[in-house]
Amino acid sequence: MNILTVHAQTLPRVAARARTSTHPGVLERGFAAVVLFLSAGGLLPLFRLEGGVAVDELEGDPVLQITWMVIYGIALVLLAVRAKAALQLVGRERWLILLCSLAAMSVVWSVAPGITLRRTAALFGTTAFGVYLASRYTVAELLRLVCWVLGTAAVLSVAVVFFAPAYGIGIDETGWRGIFEHKNTLGRTMALAALVLVFQLRRRGLVNRLATVTILALVCVALFGSRSVGGLLTALAVLITMPLWLIFRLRRILMVAVAMFVLITLGGVAIWLSTASEAIVTAVGRDPSFTGRTALWLQVLDAIAPRVWLGHGYSAYWLGWEGESATIWRAITWRPPHAHNGFLDLGLELGVAGIALFIVGLVRAAWRATVLVGRTETGYGLWPIAYLLFIVTANLAESAIMVRNSMTWMLYVVVCMWLVRLHGDSKRAMAA
Numbered sequence: 068m069n070i071l072t073v074h075a076q077t078l079p080r081v082a083a084r085a086r087t088s089t090h091p092g093v094l095e096r097g098f099a100a101v102v103l104f105l106s107a108g109g110l111l112p113l114f115r116l117e118g119g120v121a122v123d124e125l126e127g128d129p130v131l132q133i134t135w136m137v138i139y140g141i142a143l144v145l146l147a148v149r150a151k152a153a154l155q156l157v158g159r160e161r162w163l164i165l166l167c168s169l170a171a172m173s174v175v176w177s178v179a180p181g182i183t184l185r186r187t188a189a190l191f192g193t194t195a196f197g198v199y200l201a202s203r204y205t206v207a208e209l210l211r212l213v214c215w216v217l218g219t220a221a222v223l224s225v226a227v228v229f230f231a232p233a234y235g236i237g238i239d240e241t242g243w244r245g246i247f248e249h250k251n252t253l254g255r256t257m258a259l260a261a262l263v264l265v266f267q268l269r270r271r272g273l274v275n276r277l278a279t280v281t282i283l284a285l286v287c288v289a290l291f292g293s294r295s296v297g298g299l300l301t302a303l304a305v306l307i308t309m310p311l312w313l314i315f316r317l318r319r320i321l322m323v324a325v326a327m328f329v330l331i332t333l334g335g336v337a338i339w340l341s342t343a344s345e346a347i348v349t350a351v352g353r354d355p356s357f358t359g360r361t362a363l364w365l366q367v368l369d370a371i372a373p374r375v376w377l378g379h380g381y382s383a384y385w386l387g388w389e390g391e392s393a394t395i396w397r398a399i400t401w402r403p404p405h406a407h408n409g410f411l412d413l414g415l416e417l418g419v420a421g422i423a424l425f426i427v428g429l430v431r432a433a434w435r436a437t438v439l440v441g442r443t444e445t446g447y448g449l450w451p452i453a454y455l456l457f458i459v460t461a462n463l464a465e466s467a468i469m470v471r472n473s474m475t476w477m478l479y480v481v482v483c484m485w486l487v488r489l490h491g492d493s494k495r496a497m498a499a
Contacts, residue, residue, distance in 0.1 A: 091203055095145070096212060099204075102138055102196060103216045106474035107256050109223070109246040127185075135472050139192030146199050153202050160487045162428030163480065167194055169417055169424060170381035170469065177380020178391055186382040189471035197480025201488075206447045209481065214267050217260035218282040220246060224253060224289045242294030254298020255461055257290035259475070261302045262457055265309075269446050297464035304460045309453050312440050360407050360464065366395045367406045371414045378418035382471070409462025413469065425468060428483065429455065435486040451482045 091099070105111060111131065146153050157164060170187050177183035200209060224245025228235035235245055242250035264283040268276060290298055370384070370391065378384075385392045385405050396402055406412040413421045436451035458479055461467055467475040 100212055100216055103474055106472055107220055108252050109220050112248050142196045142199050149202055153198055156484045160483050163483050166424040169421055173380040176377055177383045179383040183380040183383045186471055193471050193476055194480050197477040201481045201484035206450055210263055210266055214263050221260055221286045221289050225285050243292035250293040251295045254293040254295020255465055257286050258298045258302035260286045262305055301460045305453055305457045312449055312452055362399050363403055366398050367411045376418045377420055378416045381416050384415045405466040407464055409466045409468035412466040432483050432486050451486055454482050
């Protein structure tokens with residue numbers, strides 16, 4: 068076993084044991100947990116909504132803005148303590164930086180430059196917090212922290228549904244929303260919780276495993292209760308395909324044989340789904356047009372066309388009746404807050420340039436994550452590729468790419484930073 072293989076085996080389990088700083092203290096972990104909980108979108112937005120607080124589409128919610136300003140100020144202080152390590156990580160992840168830079172530059176051509184400027188600052192704060200998490204926590208430490216946060220969200224969501232249904236069930240009563248504003252948010256969050264908890268099942272000790280299984284059961288209850296088809300399909304897609312990545316740990320000949328079998332099987336399933344999709348969706352009691360998304364996506368494509376290369380500006384399109392979104396709202400029978408597809412929203416905001424930068428960065432990260440699977444023997448080695456698959460699948464029916472104050476974007480930044488660090492360390496090991 069060569070030095071590169073040993074090096075890559077140890078890093079995913081304990082992401083950066085070579086670092087000189089100590090483990091995060093109780094207060095620091097507590098701060099990170101609170102931020103992750105807020106970034107999941109639980110409680111505070113729901114309380115503001117149910118409290119009848121009117122939020123201006125253009126100006127935003129001042130309470131949430133102040134809260135996040137304080138959070139990002141603290142995060143920048145924590146980053147400054149380990150500025151050298153953080154800057155090294157950022158400097159080596161050029162595609163992510165180019166994408167964020169494009170968002171900042173879009174102020175120049177934005178249809179709402181003031182909003183783009185303000186929301187870009189929040190995006191940079193969200194990205195900076197992701198860099199902080201990547202530079203401070205190991206894979207095991209962060210997954211344990213996220214497990215606690217999302218497990219708490221699951222418990223609270225189920226409790227609110229049963230003990231305060233006026234809050235926990237949406238106005239249309241078609242599904243649970245728990246402690247979130249919308250059932251789709253609950254569904255996506257519980258899909259991520261299920262993924263994280265699967266990794267926690269490997270923890271030693273009967274009590275730990277029983278607690279994990281119990282929380283996982285509650286997560287599944289909340290996921291099914293939300294009746295979010297997107298959340299359910301995202302969870303199934305990631306959890307079912309995750310064992311397939313173990314192919315890359317097999318010997319080459321066997322790997323090819325198994326890979327061919329899997330590809331043929333998945334191809335057959337895909338063909339069957341394409342011919343039976345309408346029947347399947349109807350069978351679960353849903354509109355075959357995916358609750359009006361098909362008509363929405365056609366309108367979004369028309370909206371992208373006039374500004375196809377650079378878009379309308381970061382976070383400048385969906386501004387209610389006061390923004391460009393009014394054109395789509397007039398054309399369809401409902402009032403979507405976004406395109407319900409992360410890639411289409413990216414096209415609306417940053418055009419083909421933004422989509423290209425994101426996809427190139429995603430493909431590079433996926434390649435590094437796939438190589439990592441083959442060079443590790445721990446379960447944690449599967450986390451990066453599993454999360455990248457999660458973010459792609461989740462964005463097929465929802466929008467979670469470059470969303471400010473979002474856990475989904477924070478964790479994407481973390482994964483990219485971890486992978487670029489492992490890639491750089493592998494190069495140094497090869498040169499040694």
